[in-house]
Amino acid sequence: MSEPQSNVRIALTRPPEGDLEARDIRESLSAVVQTGPHLWLGCDETATLERVTDHGAGRYAEHRTYRLADVLDLPGDDDAEVDVEGLAWAPPYLWMVGSHGRKRGKPDPDEGVEKAFAALADVDEDENRYLLARIPLEEDAEGGGLVPRRSCADPRDPSSTLTSARLRGKGQRSALMRAVREDEHLRRYLKLPGKDNGFDVEGLAAAGGRLFLGLRGPVVRGWAVVLEVEPVPTDRPERLKLKKIGPEGRRYRKHFLDLDGLGVREITADGDDLLVLAGPTMGVRAPATLFRWPGAVKLEADSITARDTLEKLLDLPHDVDGGADHPEGICCLEDFGGRTREVLVVYDSGGPRRQDGDAVVADVFRVRRGRGPGLMETLFPPRHGGDGERNGGGEGG
Known part of the structure; x- marks a missing residue:
């Protein structure tokens, strides 16, 4: 197991609207991305985004919660969980993806055979889980920092308007699910719950106007799957x-x-490469490993990549405290010159050593630098601007 270079303390103190408390957020982190001084975090139990701000010395604070329904037209009920599994920053838009998977009930043997069997037979399909969306971030003139907006002026062209948007369709009728429903490799897995090796999106990377969706499942005869799409x-x-x-x-x-x-389990862009967090598909104890996928964002066709082409970077902490500690979210941490090569890892179901009062403890690992420009050089020239992602035309989906 690789030892982190350092830790960061992320204070999550403000409960979102609804039934969950801040403690529940701290225990269900599933995605993270950096935008300048901010970290944005997603949870798999809420319909919110969380933002914290860098206070130096490895501390993030000023927790702010944003209801997705306030800035985005959700496919399901406003407060139903979205199961955010991936976040990606392609200025001026923050992209997010839900799991796009069904979920099976979790049995409790202490409640007896009948109730446990009923829970195992219960398979739900929540519309908000089938979300692939973008939200513009705008500099807040009063409060400072980037905030999500339903619509705002484009800082590169004030005569243009940026708008939040999601992929059309709902549930199994979403554009993504309709696109893959006849796929020769994936169609058999679409009705299976995610934790049964069914279709389950758990990672998101943005590069060059395209999105890379990392699938926790299915793993097809030992081969993991990444889907590449271009929303327009x-x-x-x-x-x-x-x-x-x-x-x-x-x-x-x-x-x-x-x-x-x-x-x-997560995927993020690093120059011309993608960093891939790999973990078990189902509820078993298995390694959590970070790989570098060289040149992935330059691919222009379907591909199959053998193990010897991938670079193994780290063996991450996993199931450390009695089954707790599941690495779920990763992002590159860089200064504005793109010179620092560090990866931040946040954990779902964190054990005791991940808890620090009203904060969670995340790990920072130093990794070897890949080829191509740094993430911040590509997406963050001199400040919060940049050319960002330009969605061209194309035929519908």
């Missing part, structure tokens, strides 16, 4: 469609990776 505008500003980028007019590209039999 429709005639409705609050909706997106998928451009045809694959062979024979397919609305996605498909990439198989040999991650030693593990699935993708």
Whole structure:
């Protein structure tokens, strides 16, 4: 197991609207991304985004909670969990993805056979989990820092308006699910719950106008799956469609990776490479490993990548405290010159050593630098601006 270079303390003190308390947020972190001085965090039990600000000396504080329904048209009920599993920053938009998977009830043997069996037979399909969306971030003139908006002026062109938008369709009828429902490798897994090796998105990276969706499942004969898509505008500003980028007019590209039999638990861009956090598909104790996928963002076709092409970077802490400590979110930490190469890791179901009063303790690891420009050089020239992601035209999805 690799030892972290350092730790950071992330104070999460403000409960979101609804039934959950701040403690529940601290125990269900599933995604993280950096935008300048801020960290944005997603949880798999809420319909919110969390923002904290760098206070130096490894401390993040000033916790702010934003209800997604206030800035985005959700496919389901406003307060139903979104199960945010990935976040990516492509200025001026913050992208997010839900799991797109079904969930099976969790049995409690102490409640007896009948109730445990009923829980195992209960499979739910929540519409908000089928979310792939973008939200513009704008500098707050009064409070300072970047904040999410339903719409705002484009800082690069004040005559243009930036709008939040999601991929069209709901549930199994979402544009992504319709695109893959006849896929020869994936179609058999669409009705299975995520933790049964069913279809389950758990990672998101943005690069060059495209999104990379890392699948926790299925793992197909030991091969993990990453889907590449390019969302583009429709005639409705609050909706997106998928451009045809694959062979024979397919609305996605498909990439198989040999991650030693593990699935993708998170994915993030690092220059021309992707960093892939690999972990078990189902509820078993197994390693959590960080790989570098060289040149992934430059691919222009479907691909299959053997193990010897991937660079193993780290063995991350996993199941350390009696089954707790599940690495779920990663992001690159860099200064504005793009010179520092560090990876921040946040944990779901953190054990005692992850708890520090009203804060969670995350790990920082130093990794070898990849080829190509740094993340912040690419996305953050001199300040919060940058050319960002330009969604071109294309045929619908």
